[in-house]
Each structure stands twice: as C-alpha cells, then as structure tokens.
Amino acid sequence: MNRFMPLLREINSRLALPQPLKSRVILEISGDIEDTFDYYINKGFTESDAEKKTLDKFSLSEESLAELINLHTSQYKSWLNNLSENTRAIWEKTLLSLVMMIVLVSFYTSINSAPFFQNTSYFTYPVLALFFITIGAGLIKFYQFYVVKKHETQKLRTGLNLVLYLTLVTFFTGVFGYFAEQYLSSGAGILSGEYFFLGLLTNAESLAQSVDWMIRSTSLMMTTLGVSLTTLLIWFFLTNKAGSIEEAEVSILLENH
Amino acid sequence: MKKSDLSVSNLTKNFNEALILSILFLEPKHGYQIALEIEEKSEGLFKFNHGTLYPILHKLEKEGLIKGDWEADSPKRKRKFYAITSIGKKHMKNQYREWENLTNHFFNIIGEVNK
Numbered sequence: 001m002n003r004f005m006p007l008l009r010e011i012n013s014r015l016a017l018p019q020p021l022k023s024r025v026i027l028e029i030s031g032d033i034e035d036t037f038d039y040y041i042n043k044g045f046t047e048s049d050a051e052k053k054t055l056d057k058f059s060l061s062e063e064s065l066a067e068l069i070n071l072h073t074s075q076y077k078s079w080l081n082n083l084s085e086n087t088r089a090i091w092e093k094t095l096l097s098l099v100m101m102i103v104l105v106s107f108y109t110s111i112n113s114a115p116f117f118q119n120t121s122y123f124t125y126p127v128l129a130l131f132f133i134t135i136g137a138g139l140i141k142f143y144q145f146y147v148v149k150k151h152e153t154q155k156l157r158t159g160l161n162l163v164l165y166l167t168l169v170t171f172f173t174g175v176f177g178y179f180a181e182q183y184l185s186s187g188a189g190i191l192s193g194e195y196f197f198l199g200l201l202t203n204a205e206s207l208a209q210s211v212d213w214m215i216r217s218t219s220l221m222m223t224t225l226g227v228s229l230t231t232l233l234i235w236f237f238l239t240n241k242a243g244s245i246e247e248a249e250v251s252i253l254l255e256n257h
Numbered sequence: 258m259k260k261s262d263l264s265v266s267n268l269t270k271n272f273n274e275a276l277i278l279s280i281l282f283l284e285p286k287h288g289y290q291i292a293l294e295i296e297e298k299s300e301g302l303f304k305f306n307h308g309t310l311y312p313i314l315h316k317l318e319k320e321g322l323i324k325g326d327w328e329a330d331s332p333k334r335k336r337k338f339y340a341i342t343s344i345g346k347k348h349m350k351n352q353y354r355e356w357e358n359l360t361n362h363f364f365n366i367i368g369e370v371n372k
Binding site for chain 2: 025027028029031032033035036039056057058059060061064065067068071072
C-alpha cells in the first residue's frame with residue numbers, strides 16, 4: 001500500500017466531479033505526488049521529511065477543490081451523466097428491463113412482416129439506415145468494453161455520445177418524415193381542411209387515400225419510436241458500463257498507489 | 258483568444274498564470290515540476306501549493322493557452338505534462354508588456370518614498 005493512499009482517497013471523496021474527469025484528475029495528482037516525493041528524496045531529504053513536505057504541497061483546500069469542480073462542471077455534461085446514473089437500484093433496473101423488453105418485443109413482432117414495409121412511408125428507410133449506423137457505433141463500443149477489455153480511461157467515453165446524437169437524428173428524421181407525409185397528403189387532396197371528414201364519408205377514393213396515409217404515417221412513427229428507444233437503451237447501458245469501468249479503475253489506482 | 262488586460266482586482270490570479278506560462282515557455286513540464294521550478298527560481302519566495310496549481314493549469318488548458326498530454330512510464334504509472342500553445346506564447350508576450358507597464362507605474366508611485 002502506498003504511503004499517499006489516504007491523501008488520494010480523501011481527495012477522491014471530496015472531488016465531486018463526473019467521470020471520467022474525476023479519474024483523470026486523481027491520476028494526474030497521484031503521478032505528481034510520487035514525483036514530488038522522489039524529487040525531495042533525490043534532494044537528500046529523509047523519507048519521513050520528504051513525505052511531510054509532499055503532503056504539505058498537496059493539501060487541497062476547499063476553495064481550490066470548489067474552483068476545480070466549477071471549472072469542469074458543465075450543466076449539459078452533468079445532465080447526461082445523471083440521465084444514465086439515476087437508475088441504480090436492482091428493482092429499478094429489473095422493472096426498466098421488463099418494460100423495455102415488452103415494448104421492444106411487441107415492436108419488432110409488428111414490423112417483422114413484409115406488408116409492413118410494403119405500406120410504409122419512404123421516410124422509414126432513412127430512419128432504418130440511421131438505426132443500423134447507430135447500432136454499428138454501439139457495437140464498436142460494446143466490442144471495446146466486453147471483448148477487448150483493454151481500457152484507456154481517457155478514451156473510454158469517446159464515441160459514446162455519437163450513439164446518443166445518432167439516436168436524436170434518427171428520431172427527428174422520423175418526426176420530419178411524419179410531417180412531410182402530412183404535407184404531401186394535403187397536396188394530394190386527402191387532408192384538405194374543413195371537408196376532410198366529409199370527404200372521407202362521401203368519397204371512397206379519398207377514404208382509401210386517407211387510410212393509406214394513416215398506415216404509412218403510423219408505421220413510420222412506430223419504426224421511429226422503436227428504433228430510437230432501442231438505440232437509446234444501447235447508449236444507456238454502454239454509459240453505465242463506462243461508469244462502472246471508471247469506478248473500478250479509480251479503486252485499482254487507489255489500491256495500487 | 259483575446260484576454261482582458263491586467264487588472265488590479267485580478268492581480269494574484271494573473272500573477273500565478275504569468276508564472277506558470279513563463280515556466281512552460283521553453284519546454285513542456287509536469288505539474289509538480291512547474292510548482293518546484295517556480296519555488297526554486299524565486300528562491301522560495303513564491304511557494305506554489307498544488308491545490309492552487311491544478312485549477313490554474315486546467316483553466317489555462319480550457320482556454321487553449323496550454324495543452325496537457327499524457328505519457329506512460331509504465332502501465333500503472335501515467336503522468337500528465339503541459340506544453341504552452343502558440344496562442345499561449347502570444348498571450349504571454351502581451352502579458353509581459355502589460356506587467357512591465359504595471360510595475361513601472363507601481364514603482365513610479367512607491368518610488369516617492371526614496372526621494
């Protein structure tokens with residue numbers, strides 16, 4: 001056990017920073033502590049004097065810690081961090097997984113049929129393309145976390161936000177498609193204002209067009225919501241995994257020090 | 258990046274930043290080296306506690322005046338070193354002139370004592 005471990009543990013407990021920043025700051029301080037100690041030893045100080053001088057140098061005041069925390073805490077990052085860390089208890093995780101499974105199973109059962117894609121909006125295809133790109137980005141991180149397992153703390157979260165951004169792009173592409181369908185349908189005379197319902201009741205062709213529009217829009221929105229939810233879940237689990245790896249690395253660092 | 262001129266209210270902050278940037282002006286250094294070098298060069302007059310050092314280093318890094326990088330001596334021993342950027346060098350040259358101006362004015366005033 002390293003002589004400076006109590007100090008590092010103390011800084012670790014007082015440093016209210018989100019990961020991976022916290023690990024980076026602790027890592028930086030721990031490296032500097034060792035080097036400062038070595039410097040005093042090389043200068044001819046006894047071990048206990050070198051230790052005392054090093055500890056004096058690294059006594060971080062509340063003011064300095066607060067300054068460091070303020071410097072690194074952006075509201076956006078805190079929000080992202082909290083989003084994936086709010087669900088912590090086992091029963092919360094189980095309930096969340098159960099709800100997600102029901103939603104996803106029913107979603108994939110519905111879309112897994114040829115008629116679904118024969119009748120869907122053209123906007124479903126870019127949504128699906130974005131979904132597969134997002135899955136690809138998620139799989140890369142999955143491979144790094146679960147297969148390679150050779151983690152570099154500094155690069156642990158690189159690419160994770162890409163999954164989230166692609167999810168948002170997917171979602172908004174679907175929403176855009178929905179409104180575009182509505183606009184195109186109004187151009188075709190299906191949704192022409194005050195005579196809309198009258199048209200449906202009296203005109204068989206208009207009714208058929210309207211049903212067609214409804215099917216296209218519904219399948220588009222189902223796809224959009226289903227794939228967005230799936231990729232959001234992937235991001236959620238990967239972020240949690242990154243958090244747990246970072247926590248483990250900080251513990252190892254403190255133990256080894 | 259445009260930085261504000263030296264102001265008397267921020268003197269300590271600007272003073273510490275100027276010391277750190279000057280130490281990094283010639284070559285990249287680790288955090289502990291910066292603190293120790295300032296102490297050595299000032300013959301113990303400017304004692305830099307690391308508690309003060311890290312917030313300043315991270316702030317300067319955020320502002321793009323210095324750049325931090327990691328080097329690994331061994332898998333378990335990683336250390337961060339800092340290098341001044343071209344923006345930082347330009348900023349430091351401006352700061353030098355401002356410090357010169359400030360100290361000249363200061364000595365003009367307190368110099369009255371010796372007359």
